[in-house]
Amino acid sequence: MSKRINAKHKIDRRLGVNLWGRPKSPFNKRETPPGQHGARRRKPSDFGIQLMAKQKLKGYYGNIGEKRFRKYYEEASRLRGDTGENLVGLLEHRLDAIVYRAKFVPTVFAARQFVNHGHVLVNGRRMTVASYTVRVGDVIEVRQKSREMPLVLEAIQSAERDIPEYLDVDHNKLSVSIIRTPKLEDIPYPAQMEPNLVVEFYSR
Structure with missing residues (x-):
């Protein structure tokens, strides 16, 4: 970790x-x-x-x-x-970034751990490499056995973040695809x- x-x-x-x-x-x-007392910013x-x-x-x-x-x-x-x-x-094409953007987990740190622990499928195959580069059109899914995890359920219901337009997310199936490579202005x-x-x- x-x-x-x-x-x-x-x-x-x-x-x-x-x-x-x-x-x-x-x-x-x-x-x-x-730090104990903080410090002045120069x-x-x-x-x-x-x-x-x-x-x-x-x-x-x-x-x-x-x-x-x-x-x-x-x-x-x-x-x-x-x-x-x-x-x-x-x-933004990193697998952990997409899992985070899709609101399958609450934080980017949780996204990395979530992928590393084998809870994510890419095009039907289990992927445990958080830095894996997802291509446009690839389908990322949460494994069936992992869909009832409290971490996932809480993240989906959270109103803390919005899902960007360059992702196609289905929270019923817990799947997401990247539609296009985003520009800086598109990234929240x-x-x-x-x-x-x-x-x-x-x-x-």
Whole structure:
């Protein structure tokens, strides 16, 4: 289990945002950085601003290591079009991201664990790799035996998040398909994401 799962609320305070828009985030009540007394935030340099943008995007998707995240950037830079747009598009094609977006689980951390534990099928086959890249038209389903899990039932009934338009979700069958690769403006990030700054960070 990732250390980030145990300290996910510290991420909010360290980055200075309510990263997932959750009402239970301690950032809603205490905006200082983590630590016994907190710390004053200094005005960041250009490098610091770019680094923060990268950390926000990495942190949002739960458990992406630096090596893998850099690979996403390198792949995005090889594709046609805007590299920043390509980057967030690739991240939204992750299996755990789609499970989270479809509201099958309450958090991105739960989505990773849910996939790793074998509760998800892709085109009828069990998939346990959270970073698996889902293609447009693939059908993702919650396994029959997993559909009555309290985690799933509570997530479906939650009004905390909306399902984006680029997904076709059926909560009766607990299935979802990605209709198209989203643009940045289509993705319901609770906090402002700046993939252009992430591109600047890696292209230095």
